[in-house]
Amino acid sequence: MSRNRYFMVVALAAILSTMLFTGAVTGQEEGGVLQRVLDRGTLICGVNSTVPGFGFINDAGEASGFDVDFCHAIAAGVLGDANAVQFVPLTAAERLTAVQTGAVDVLIRNTTHTLTRDTENGMDFGPVNFYDGQRMMVRVADGYTAIEELDGTAVCVLAGTTTEQNLADQFAARGLEYEPVVYDTSDATMRGFEEGRCDALTSDYSQLMGLRSAASDPSAYTVIEEWLSKEPLAPVYLQGDPQWGDVVNWITWGVMFAEELGITSANIGDFSDSVIPEIRRFVGAEGDMGAKLGLPNDFMVQVITQVGNYGEIYERNLGDIIPDRGLNQPYTTGGLLYAPGWR
DSSP states (O other): OOHHHHHHHHHHHHHHHHHHHHOOOOTTSTTHHHHHHHHHTSEEEEEOSEETTTEEEOTTSOEESHHHHHHHHHHHHHHSOTTOEEEEEOOHHHHHHHHHTTSSSEEOSSOBOOHHHHHHSSEEEOOOSEEEOEEEEEEGGGTOOSGGGGTTEEEEEETTSHHHHHHHHHHHHTTOOEEEEEESSHHHHHHHHHTTSOSEEEEEHHHHHHHHHTSSOGGGEEEOSOOOOOEEEOOEEETTOHHHHHHHHHHHHHHHHHHHHTOOTTTGGGGTTOSOHHHHHHTTSSSOHHHHHTSOTTHHHHHHHHTOOHHHHHHHHHTTTOOOOTTSSBGGGTSSBOOOOOO
16 A cells, blocks of 8 residues: 555544544534634645645655645634644545545545536535646657547546546547546556556646656656546535535635735735725725634635735646646636635
8 A cells, every 4th residue: 555545544534433433424513614623723624645736745744735725725714824734635536425424624636516516415616726627648659649549549547537437428429449547546547657558648637737747757748739628626515504615615716816916925914004995805904704704804814924825826836837827817817717806
């Protein structure tokens, strides 16, 4: 068993065991998830552990990545301490069960928002924090440039994901044959690909680029230009606790809104005496925006000071992996990030 896999199993087993003996099952209990997090003093956040740039365990045994920083942001907003987080690494097949059972307070693990997941699993999705799509990675030496050229090939794919269904749908629609080579973790799919067990690796573009960045020779691999799907990735939490949903949603929107306003971790102190009403509400200088959520009115000051705005989170984790932000930039610069009004 790999170190990451062992860490994941032990952490999840410990949390599930605690739940059985404490009766902590759903956000519908008295006080809900927010009160439970406040009483515990720690946010329990489900993450990936095998995708560089999004969620992975570094050599020091610490969780790091874009999604991981959104966990830090929620901890900062709720508890005033971005580091008050217990991370639970989860495979794609385990992640939704962890939300359903209450093993995690929130799942931020490159999870696609779909109608089926939204209606059949007793869960709700927060705002999209990364607009993605499925593509195919191949070896440069093989010369593949189009999906049709992969007819009759073996394709590495991750179990328990929308990727599996998309792959089947797209190849069936084109009348193409393929042999699926299925793995439980993203790093395992990459190892299988590098070892020649498949001719192509399919996943979300962001994951492909993260995995490619960690390869022994990234230049040996390329991603075919064609997109196979839309994959809007978003936080996930248990249905039936609107207060907790609002907390996750508004902190997620808040880091986007800060970038739109030009507020960063370095300059947020300069906005405390702003004369613009919406900015004053955002930093807690007036109004009771935080109190409406059950949080301190300066909760977003804690988030931005300790973690940064969306652009800072992106550049810190993905700037070298996916330099072109594409749709993942504010609507004011051609992207799809659009936060509701802070009023």
